[in-house]
Amino acid sequence: MNASAKTDDGGKLALAARFRELLRADQIIVDAESKRPYECDALPVYKAMPLLVLVPETTRQVQAIVRLCYELKVPVVARGAGTGLSAGALPDSNGVLVSLARLSRIIEVDPDARIARVQPGVRNLAISEAAEEFGLYYAPDPSSQIACSIGGNIAENSGGVHCLKYGLTVHNVLGMEIVTAEGEILQVGGRGLDTAGYDLNALFIGSEGLLGIVTEVWVKLLPKPEHARVVMAGFDSVLNAGDAVSAVIAAGIIPAGLEMMDGFAIQAAEDFVNAGYPRDARALLLCEVDGNEDEVLEHVERIESLFREFGATSCRVSRDDAERALFWKGRKAAFPAAGRISPDYYCMDGTIPRRKIGAVLEAIQQLSEQYGLRISNVFHAGDGNLHPLILFDASVPGELHAAEELGGKILELCVQVGGSITGEHGVGVEKLRYMLAQFNDAELAQFHAIKDALDPAGILNPGKGIPTLRQCQEYRSIDASGGAKR
């Protein structure tokens, strides 16, 4: 993978010399040991060494880096905190990796306009912490929010538990400053709710670092709800739990969060954090409602009675914020809990229409048996975003491969029932081949046309997000020859 880097040491040093005209020596990482932490994101199945890692501290430096890369036609990969789960920040072995970690200033919090202006390296949670003194917060809350950066959130259009009610990143960003592939600085959007021309906020958010590098962001802040409670209910089947989810929404209630865990996940989480989950349940729902206190109480009553009507075997309402936090603790620890019961796990991410939850979970169970790999399901039931955790042991030959193949089957299933191959983790390198399940050649060609319009030289995060037409042919011929699915 890094053959060219090895053979081209001279080239690497010459390139480093060019960057030394733009950056201090300590902002340019050349040696292999210091580059090591950047060789992958949170999906370490894919690894590569970049020629150089660059650590700019200002927009101007980012601009200068991109300009030089554009001139030399050197690939540029942006990196936030490296918590991505689709190898989106995987370095290019013939290019530079640009870490935005030092652009980490909260430039301004304007409580009256309910706007925060921040640099891309700011951690998601840090924005809410800064807004706290004004009674405000930033709504999208990916489970990785302690670590992940707002720049990475924009690239992945990240969501979280609260996005059923409060939307995804795209609903909560007003504007950005972007360095284009040609090294121009663009202001996209602004402090108002819209700007004339094409909505580039919509285009850039979720574009996985393929269209530009984000160097500043204006996010919307919301008033913190007065009151919140969680209804926790156990069910003896995932089908009943799925129906109960639909019933809540159909009753005109939009919960702030609505999460489901299957029996396996309940056990793992309960062993890990003792949240008081009903161990005998086959499915657990956590339904949070927030707002004005009276409104919350009104909705909690409705939800409790709906849950019982749909066969809940147990039902509890959090009495205070401490208990609410405890109920969530098990959910939030679901991934590490799986890590305790299995040497390795592979976290999938796909979305389906809510009404298909029961049927899809059953099909996933069948696939699990067919492949002989256990699957733990913890997911955002309110918006149909599944996260099956496929448990495997990488030291057993063939298990990683089987886990990947099984994961692919699940994604194809998601598309078949009208969903998507990725809800929030992105395509990156990981899901390139499954783009074929969701899009035809003309649609993929339109994506390439957009990419060419914004990055004519193709230097930004090449090889990610959208499969090339050649890759598509390769994938198809593998499938046609009946060969291994991966």
Add this chain to the structure above:
Amino acid sequence: MGDIAAELEATVRAAAASGTKLSIVAGGSKSFLGRDVAGECLDVSGHSGILDYQPAELVLTARAGTTLTEIAQCLEDCGQMLPFEPPVFDGKATIGGTLACDAAGPARPWRGSVRDATLGVTLINGRGERLRFGGQVLKNVAGYDVSRLQAGAMGTLGVMTEVTVRLLPIPAATATLVREMDAAAAIRRMNEMTRTPLPISAAAWLDGKLYMRLEGAERAVAGARGKIEADFDSGDESIWRHIREQSLEFFKGSTPLWRFSVASNSGHRNADEPWLLDWGGAQRWLRGEFDAQYLESLACDLGGQVSLYRHGDRSGEVFHPQVPAMRNVQMRLKKSFDPHGIFNVGRMYDGI
């Protein structure tokens, strides 16, 4: 109700081959918005009908020419609505035209824009290919977000044939409150109130009065009312419809109408001019003959942009000017969808 997608596709292919310019028209009569555009009329209004509505999914898919009135009637039976409170204009507005213009009403800062509710589109691009982007699920990050890119693109990127939008339950209770104050005080008050967790769904100022709308569960509205009623009176709920449909006296006549989209808390300027403030201060309307450049610099001071919304000279630029780098990106983006330059050319900016 009908499916004319195949015909639309054929027309677009023929136009692409011959380089014929098309002017996409749905409900029609919208020549006032955007710049004058020449071209053969491509009528999409015949492409209508609701294709899929799943109340428990809060999702609806309709052909682009379906009128908002038809959609609203269908949703009402299940107690649901389009979140963005769009103008329906004599029942003519369609879901495709509404997305193309990103036309949202007073609830927009709280319930989101048309763009925010959009989940998927089917679009005929300038190569005459019918393409699907997005879908029926809230979360979908596969590929670029081409669906939301259609919002406000005014049909310059292609002909939409199907649109999928997210819905919301109709709130159980609503209350409109009103109080006399000047515009500067209203801006402060709207922003102060929006900072707190009150169930606000609209806030506007006109003719010396601040109007607020509360919406939500019965108890939420009652509780919030108790908190702020002290200095507000009960107001007439129809004010919101009149603002949305632009049927107030303020909007009548042929004087140019300017729309400012600015930071909600920016100060009130040119206080002697006729203003109407909506969206909690984030959307401001101004009537009168003004020098466009002067208003553009005013808009920048207010943290936003201005457009010549209605009347005035529609042959020149009517939207806020773009810096060369931005214009370049927008031109190229247009070209990536419409390489032969056939759709609504010039409707947004000269050449776009």
